[in-house]
Amino acid sequence: MYGWLWRTFPGGILGKLLCSLLLAAAAVVVLFLFVFPRVEAQLPFQDVTVNGPGASAPPSPAAG
């Protein structure tokens, strides 16, 4: 995959390097803004509230 990308990018070494950096940066942005927030919501250390099944106490989602 990386080999194919490298061959596909236009320009010389500099152009290819620039494209690689841009693509990597875009991947990090997508991960940080969209993927990781969703993944982390599934992780246990976000749960800080107490709530029980059918509890009438303050309604609150477990996530937090």
Next chain:
Amino acid sequence: MTADGVRTFLRGLGQTLITLGVVVLLFCAYEVYFTNVYTNNQQHQARDEIQSQWAQPAPTPSGRPGTKPSATTPASAPPAMGKGFALIWMPRIGMVNGKAKVVFEGVDHEDLKRGPGHYPGTALPGEVGNMVISGHRTTYGAPFNRIDELRDGDAIVLETRDTWFTYRMVRQQIVKPTTVEVTYPVPGNRDATPTKKLLTLTTCNPKYSAKQRLVVTAELQSALPKSAGNPPALSGQGA
């Protein structure tokens, strides 16, 4: 499969695994670093907002123009959802001055990303009943990271527009995540009528786990007007 095919397959597999490893490392960086950056920004903004609000004259209660809220009476109207409405100070764990945290109304995931969150519907600062605040133990600024270090009698101070509410810790316990009883106006007794003015902090326990909840309960000791200077619990902090 030809030798070339095997080679291509193995190369692809190797690259995929390396990529996954990098993504996992990035995720760790996101959790331990980026979430804190996010929360610190939010806290800064909220603090500026709340302090400029407090610098303005208090809004007169609707329908009763001219009435001046007494400094030591609890605010009666609940804050708007998602709004910062108080600062929480805990001298024992160094949460003072610039490190005091803005408490937001609401305990949704989004609220708690910004700082400690107040359970809507539970008591407000200084009110009879049980004021419940949840906060992250790890990641997102981890406001309650060290509340396990609080000891009986330690001060937890809530700063509102006009008043310092000083609570003193009376109990610390580790409970199951379903133990909603700790949030009742009278903890453990759903139907009892509250007489005490309690503050309950909840966070997860152990760190990086959701197996249990760490619960700190405190009782109001004093409500002092801010015009009179720092409360005794914060003397020497130079606010």
